[in-house]
Amino acid sequence: MVGLLEALGARAPIVQAPMAGAGGAALAIAAIRGGAVGSLPCAMLTPAQLAAQVAEVHAAAHGPLNLNFFCHHLPEPAPDERAWHALLAPYYAEEGVEPGPVPPLRRPFDEALCAAVEKARPAIVSFHFGLPGEALLARVRGTGALVFGNATTPEEMRWLAARGVDAVIAQGAEAGGHSGWFLGAAHRPTPLAVLLAEEIAVPVIAAGGIVDGADIARALAAGASAVQLGTAFLAARESAISAPFRALLGTRVPTEFTNLFSGGEAQGIRNRLMRELGPIRGEVPAFPYGSNALAPLRAHAEADGRGDYSPLWAGTGVAQVRAMGAEELVGTLVAELAQARAGA
Incomplete structure (x- = not known):
């Protein structure tokens, strides 16, 4: 058949x-x-x-x-992102970046x-x-x-x-x-x-x-x-x-579900943000707004060869x-x- x-x-x-x-x-x-x-x-x-x-x-x-x-x-009205920005403030200061324009949302x-x-x-x-x-x-x-x-x-x-x-x-x-x-x-x-x-x-x-x-x-x-x-x-x-993401593939790295990168739960390779904040946080705005505040941090770190703030989506077979x-x-x-x- x-x-x-x-x-x-x-x-x-x-x-x-x-x-x-x-x-x-x-x-x-x-x-x-x-x-x-x-x-x-x-x-x-x-x-x-x-x-x-x-x-x-x-x-x-x-x-x-x-x-x-x-x-x-899409949540109506758009969720309040102030608590999420406050949680990320130390990272903005460390990386020398500021919140930027809102990137396109998943529609x-x-x-x-x-x-x-x-x-x-x-x-x-x-x-x-x-x-x-x-x-x-x-x-x-x-x-x-x-x-x-x-x-x-x-x-x-x-x-x-x-x-x-x-x-x-x-x-x-x-x-x-x-x-x-x-x-x-x-x-x-x-x-x-x-x-x-x-x-x-x-x-x-x-x-x-x-x-x-x-x-x-x-x-x-x-x-x-x-x-x-x-x-x-x-x-x-x-x-x-990205290059830092690609470098992790085929290696024994842990994966877990997190809401940090979009507000929705998704599985990816554990990175710095997940380790330091924990994989699930209530301050993250509802999906898909969670990605807004991370955009400048992600861009800055990736340009520096780091995936510290990037969604490294991968399943359990990544190794x-x-x-x-x-x-x-x-x-x-x-x-x-x-x-x-x-x-x-």
Whole structure:
């Protein structure tokens, strides 16, 4: 039987995860050329930027493209950031910087972005933090795109399946980046194995802690129809991460969930800010406003070769990450998957 992604033209059961700050057209192009589904993180793009990146991908690669959007709710009114600024004041003084202009916020999926999707007509549109309203979702489906939803708990998996998504991305506690948690009173990181044990009526794409072909084989054997890999692609030549971040990949560094860098809980490599302030602080403004005050500190430190104030999003498999081009990585993963299956 033809697999979920293979039916779209992919040669491998692999989705390159959409990772803002790391992913973009270059990474998607290389992943598609390797036979995977390429993804573009779109939550921080304008419709014009989205259109330009989609055109760049389609001009250079032929295969399925996934456009990823966030469905969070922006707090109204905007949160008070004074307590967060006060907590960061000693760092501003030490680094010799001052709060600067507010950077672009991650925007929830809206009318303008939906219109851009209708023009782009991608193979897949995936959503983080739930789904958009019914009218927008109907318009996305009208393009012919498959709709994928991200779940972090069995409850969220069932919720998405009941609303007719074409596949559920099961984001285990092992995954790096922002948890797509959207149901329940508190964030509850759930191991991938628990999510894969949940039986739902739509295909499941496994995400979290998957960095090599043997990991892929285990996820598929546990019931996943495909896998989504993010951390494994961080060290690719086409990744846009900073030099201090790249230097940590493939090393034994601890990761944990933190809200310091955006206001939302996300998993990344522990750095100076996380060590000194603790990973979770009540002073951080609600997502996505937490990143505003850190922008000048992050820029200053990165220019100095440091990731002290940067979100180093990565999952638990960061020590096993390998540096190679994304196209070569997909080929390596496919070969490892075949070897693992042959030895099973």
